[in-house]
Amino acid sequence: xxxxxxxxxxGLIAVKHLAMHRDQHACSATEIAEEYGISTMLMAKxxxxxxxxxxxxxxxxxxxxxxxxxEPSLITALDVISAIDGPVLITSCVTSHxxxxxxxxxxxxxxxxxxxxxxxxxxxxxxxxxxxxxxxEPVLVxxxx
Amino acid sequence: xxxxxxxxxxGLIAVKHLAMHRDQHACSATEIAEEYGISTMLMAKxxxxxxxxxxxxxxxxxxxxxxxxxEPSLITALDVISAIDGPVLITSCVTSHxxxxxxxxxxxxxxxxxxxxxxxxxxxxxxxxxxxxxxxEPVLVxxxx
DNA sequence: TCATTTGCGACTGAATCGGTCTGATATAGG
DNA sequence: CCTATATCAGACCGATTCAGTCGCAAATGA
Numbered sequence: 001x002x003x004x005x006x007x008x009x010x011g012l013i014a015v016k017h018l019a020m021h022r023d024q025h026a027c028s029a030t031e032i033a034e035e036y037g038i039s040t041m042l043m044a045k046x047x048x049x050x051x052x053x054x055x056x057x058x059x060x061x062x063x064x065x066x067x068x069x070x071e072p073s074l075i076t077a078l079d080v081i082s083a084i085d086g087p088v089l090i091t092s093c094v095t096s097h098x099x100x101x102x103x104x105x106x107x108x109x110x111x112x113x114x115x116x117x118x119x120x121x122x123x124x125x126x127x128x129x130x131x132x133x134x135x136x137e138p139v140l141v142x143x144x145x
Numbered sequence: 146x147x148x149x150x151x152x153x154x155x156g157l158i159a160v161k162h163l164a165m166h167r168d169q170h171a172c173s174a175t176e177i178a179e180e181y182g183i184s185t186m187l188m189a190k191x192x193x194x195x196x197x198x199x200x201x202x203x204x205x206x207x208x209x210x211x212x213x214x215x216e217p218s219l220i221t222a223l224d225v226i227s228a229i230d231g232p233v234l235i236t237s238c239v240t241s242h243x244x245x246x247x248x249x250x251x252x253x254x255x256x257x258x259x260x261x262x263x264x265x266x267x268x269x270x271x272x273x274x275x276x277x278x279x280x281x282e283p284v285l286v287x288x289x290x
Numbered sequence: 291t292c293a294t295t296t297g298c299g300a301c302t303g304a305a306t307c308g309g310t311c312t313g314a315t316a317t318a319g320g
Numbered sequence: 321c322c323t324a325t326a327t328c329a330g331a332c333c334g335a336t337t338c339a340g341t342c343g344c345a346a347a348t349g350a
Contacts, residue, residue, distance in 0.1 A: 001150055001230035001306095006339065008146070012253045028295065036251065038166055042340055048297060061348025062294040075259065085146035091154055106156045106181065111276040115222065115267065122263045122288055129247055133257040140285045146337095151308065173326065187309055193328060207325040209297025 008081045010038055010046045015080050015132075018056060019072040019128045024064030031104070046084060056083035072132060078123035088123065091115045114144045147235075153226045155183055155191045157276070160225050163201060164217040164273045171210030191229060198228035217277060223268035233268065235261045259289045 005133070014032050021027055033043035047066050051058045055075060056066045082088055091112050123139050159177050166172055185254035187240055192211055196203045200220060201211045213220070236257050250269050 001153070002147065002226070002233050002235065003237065004235050005146055005337095009253070009257075013251065014216045014258070016252055022152075030295085039340060041342080044296075045298095051296080058296055060294090060346080061349085062292095062350065064295050064348070066296090081147070088147050090147065090149050092148065092151075092300050098346085101167060106158065107161055108154070108276060111271070112154075112157070115271055118286070122260065122267065122286075124201055125288055126256070126260055139288045141263070141267075141288050143284045143286045144280060175326085184309065186311080189327075190309085190329095198328080203319085203327055205315075205325095206328050207323095208318065209326045211327090249301095290313085 003025070004081060005048075005085050006047050007042070009082045010036075010043055011050055011080045011084045012077065013038075013044065014047055014066075015050065015055065015075060015128055016131055018061045018066060018068045019075075022068060022072070026059045026063070026067050027064035031065065042083070046125050050080065053079075055079055055083055061143060072129040073127050075128045076116055077126045077128075080128075081123065088116075088120060090119065116145045150230050152171060152187070152191050152194075153229045154227045155181075156177075156195055156225045157222065158183075159188065159211075159263055160190055160200065160213070160247065161276055162221075163211060163213045164277055166211060167217070171204045171212050174212035183225060194229050195225065200224055200228055205219060217274040218272050220273045221262075221269040222271045222273075222276070223265060225273075226268065227289065233246070233265060235264065263288045 013036055015031050017035065020026060029044035029047050030040050031037075032047075046144045047056065047058075050056045051066065053067050058064070058066055078088065080115040091109075117142065125139055125141060158181055162177050162180065162228075163172055166186055173183050174189035174192050177183075177192075178185040192201065195201045196211065199214050202214045203209070223233065236254075263286065270284055270286060
């Protein structure tokens with residue numbers, strides 16, 4: 001329906017973990033997985049996807065692991081989610097090569113596109129450093145109705 | 146990943162259609178389905194769910210069909226979507242009877258809850274009348290980071 | 291050299307989703 | 321009253337997606 005995948009969830013957990021252990025040692029997939037009681041194999045897969053999108057950098061070999069590739073304030077929730085699940089599109093019609101059956105007859109396509117943009121804007125406003133801080137300053141997001 | 150179901154999509158199409166044919170005759174599921182090239186059976190199912198949530202009212206019998214139960218400006222996208230797909234929760238952790246494995250160890254739960262609220266707020270700001278109008282005045286939505 | 295750790299693709303079982311079918315009930319009109 | 325037209329409800333099925341696993345290759349530090 002309208003949920004993020006568990007993998008995306010785990011991705012956010014992992015990135016936040018790395019943000020909190022910044023400038024310390026590199027964290028291995030096993031270490032992170034055990035800390036949160038998640039399957040090691042699955043966490044490894046998630047971190048690999050994050051590495052492929054240059055959100056984290058990997059260090060091979062013994063005592064290796066992952067480090068954040070950028071500052072926590074430069075990594076948005078959208079970055080992490082779309083690195084793992086692919087582009088965020090609330091309807092299949094919205095895509096460029098969209099093969100929506102109702103095609104051009106579809107009267108909700110344009111309004112939904114605007115809703116989609118608003119959601120993207122929310123997700124890209126929230127950064128990892130936001131998610132680590134305690135204070136929560138409200139931010140205004142513009143919504144084209 | 147993060148998409149609305151086709152049923153929810155069809156629901157929005159149907160409700161918008163009813164809004165545009167307001168104060169005329171009741172529209173049958175067949176009529177709406179054919180107009181947008183959607184399966185009749187499926188459209189019927191969608192409209193039944195909308196009727197159960199009192200978003201539309203059904204008129205049985207010959208020349209029956211559906212009518213909007215409220216003014217288009219009082220029906221939000223969130224109403225329609227959650228009538229069909231159930232409550233909008235971006236993670237399974239967020240729910241009240243949440244059985245998230247990582248449980249209380251999960252460090253992203255609270256930030257995601259706030260993101261979820263922002264999305265709900267976006268979806269409940271957009272009404273059916275918004276989706277029918279041509280003009281698009283921007284609205285500001287508050288986002289707790 | 292060897293233990294550790296990432297990288298990648300293939301695979302499986304379970305859950306969800308799109309869509310269909312059947313039968314029951316309600317109602318307008320002849 | 322009878323029939324055609326609609327909604328209503330739930331069971332059902334095939335296809336897709338998703339969570340999670342496994343095996344093997346490559347990199348790297350000790």
